[in-house]
Amino acid sequence: MAAHLPVVSSAESCSVSVWHDDSLASVPLRRTVHLDIILPPAYHPSGHSYPVLYLNDGQDLGRLRMTQVLDSLYQQQLVQPFVLVAIHAGDRIQEYGTAARADYMHRGSKAGLYTDFVLTELLPYVKKHYNVSSEPAACAFAGFSLGGLSAFDLVFHHPDRFSRAGVFSGSFWWRSKSTEDGYRDETDRIMHDLVRKGAYHSNLAFWFETGTEDETSDRNNNGVIDAIDDTLDLIDELVKKGYAWDPTGGRVPSSSSAIRYVEIDGGKHNQETWSAIMPDFLTWAFGTR
Numbered sequence: 001m002a003a004h005l006p007v008v009s010s011a012e013s014c015s016v017s018v019w020h021d022d023s024l025a026s027v028p029l030r031r032t033v034h035l036d037i038i039l040p041p042a043y044h045p046s047g048h049s050y051p052v053l054y055l056n057d058g059q060d061l062g063r064l065r066m067t068q069v070l071d072s073l074y075q076q077q078l079v080q081p082f083v084l085v086a087i088h089a090g091d092r093i094q095e096y097g098t099a100a101r102a103d104y105m106h107r108g109s110k111a112g113l114y115t116d117f118v119l120t121e122l123l124p125y126v127k128k129h130y131n132v133s134s135e136p137a138a139c140a141f142a143g144f145s146l147g148g149l150s151a152f153d154l155v156f157h158h159p160d161r162f163s164r165a166g167v168f169s170g171s172f173w174w175r176s177k178s179t180e181d182g183y184r185d186e187t188d189r190i191m192h193d194l195v196r197k198g199a200y201h202s203n204l205a206f207w208f209e210t211g212t213e214d215e216t217s218d219r220n221n222n223g224v225i226d227a228i229d230d231t232l233d234l235i236d237e238l239v240k241k242g243y244a245w246d247p248t249g250g251r252v253p254s255s256s257s258a259i260r261y262v263e264i265d266g267g268k269h270n271q272e273t274w275s276a277i278m279p280d281f282l283t284w285a286f287g288t289r
Contacts, residue, residue, distance in 0.1 A: 014041050014071070014074065014075055015041060015067075015071050015074075016038050016039060016040060016041060016067055016070045016071055016074065017038070017039045017043070018036060018037070018038050018039075018061075018067060019036070019037040019038075019039065020034070020035075020036055020037075021034070021035040021036070021037055021129075022034050022035075024121065024122070024125050026117045026121055027121070028113040028114075028116045028117050028120075028121075029090060029095065029110070029113055029114065029117050031090050033087060033088065033090070033117070033122070034058075034059075034088040035058065035085055035086065035087060035088065035126075036058050036061055036085075036086040036088070037083065037084070037085055037086070037130060038061075038066065038067065038070060038083070038084040038086065039083060039130075040070075040074065040081035040082060040083065041074050041081070042081075043081070043083075043131075044131065045130075045131050046131060047131070049131050049132055049133040049134075049138075050081055050082050050083045050131055050132050050133065050138075051080065051081075051082040051083070051132070051133055051138040051139070051140075051286060052082060052083045052084075052085060052126065052130075052132040052133060052138065052139055052140070053082055053083070053084045053085065053140045053141070053142060053166075053282075053285065053286070054085045054087065054118070054122070054126075054139070054140070054141045054142070054151075055084060055085065055086045055087065055141075055142050055143065056087055056089065056096065056141075056142070056143030056144065056147030056148070056150055056151055057086075057087075057088075057089050057092070057143060057144055057145075057147045058085075058086025058087045058088045058089070059086075059088045059089060060144070060271050061086050063271035063272070063275070064271050064274060064275045064278065065275045066084070066086075066275075066278070069275060069278050069279060069282070070084070070282075072279070073279055073282060073283070077288060078279070078282075078283050078287060078288060079282050079283060079286045079287055079288060080286050080287070080288055082286045083126075083130055083131070083132050085122075085126055085130075085132075087122070089147070091110065092146060092147065093107050093108075093146070094107065094108060094109050094110040094111075095108075095110045095111060095113070095114040095150075096108065096111060096114065096143075096146035096147050096149065096150040097109075097111035097146065097149060097150060097153070097174065098111055098149065098150075098153045098174060098190050098191055098194060099111045099112040099114070099115040099153060099154075099157070100112075100190075100194060101176065101190055101194075103174050103175060103176065103190065104175060104176055104177050104178050104181070105178075108174070111150065111153070114150065115153075115154060115157075118154060119158065119161065123161065134161075136159060136160060136161055136162055136163045136203060137163050137203065138163075139161060139162045139163060139164075140155075140162060140163070140164035140165070140166060140285045140286075141154050141155050141162050141164070141165055141166070142165065142166030142167070142168070142207075142281065142285075143166070143167065143168070143170075144168040144169060144271075144274055145168070145169050145170070145171050145269065146171045148166075148167035148168050148169060148170035148171065149167070149170050149171040149172065149174055149191060151165055151166065151167060152165045152167050152170060152191065152206070153191065153194070155204065155206075156194070156195065156198060156204065157194075157198065159201035159203055159204050162204075163203045163204055163205065164204075164205050164206075164207070164253070164285045165204070165205075165206045165207065166207045166281045166284075166285060167206070167207065167208050167209070167231075168209045168274045168277070168281075169209065169210060169211065169214050169227060169269050169273075169274070170208065170210075170230075170231060170234075172189065172191050172192070172227075172230035172231055172233075172234050173189065173226055173227075173230050174189065174190045174191055175188045175189050175190060176188050176190055176193075179219070185220065185229075185233070189230065189233070189234075191234060192233060192234055192237050195234065195237040195238060195241060196237055196240075196241075198241070200241050200242040200243070204243070204258065205243075205253035205258040205259070205260075206235075206238065206243070206258065206259050206260075207259075207260045207261075207262075207280075207281050207284050207285065208231050208234075208235065208259070208260070208261045208262070209261075209262045209263075209264065209267070209274070209277050209280075209281070210227050210228045210231050210261075210262075210263050210264070210267070211227075211263075211264045211266070211267020211268050211269065211273050212225070212228070212263065212264065212265050212266060212267060213266055213267060213268045213269075214227035214228070214267065214268065214269045215227050215269060227269075228263065231261070232261070235259055235261060238258075238259060239259075243258040243259055244256055244257050244258050244259070245257055245258070245259040245261075247261065251283075251284065252284060252287060252289055253284070260284055262277060262280055264276075264277060
């Protein structure tokens, strides 16, 4: 339990430590939510609070080789110390999605409840038991596939809680109509529509990754897979909303580029691809700059 969290205070420590926390019982989700907490080297439970990354699909930390990735970044002094909160998925097909609307097959029906859990239970719990900041500028949320869609939705709609979103192979195809019912890219992709109807917030920044082998589907037959088209179209909506994008740079969030997009030649829809590009995201979000 979190109350028995070990202190990692040795200045000589150069490795992260992992704490398994199964003490959070969620009312809206009606389940215990298991957390893996990765503490930075020389973590101090008091004093200056740490930036924090919330990560969907936390059960995949092993396949992501997250501890090895973090140890390497810390040893190279490429990231500032931060706490990673990895949230194990439950019914991910229903809990991940867009809080405002389920998709045409009623997937994501519990996404609103998941958002409620994050805002009213998870964030206060983590703040109480771990030495993390609650300032939006110090808080990021990231995820993979449906978990990436969920992370983006949370950050975009709650700039009072977060400032950075990391989306690996995001499920931006999430749509309100099936192709049999007259689906159109221009009107029926849910997240694109939510961005169009949403507000611009100057503190937000977004990191996106796709792989050229994320999938094979190409519904408009333009020679580009849907995963890439959907992500680039979402970026276009963000640019129209006012978020700056420099396609040639954007290595860190700045006034000239609030968006970074990484397309991996040969990248697949799997944890191995996401692990390989993870340092790019982490140095973008928590780099020593």
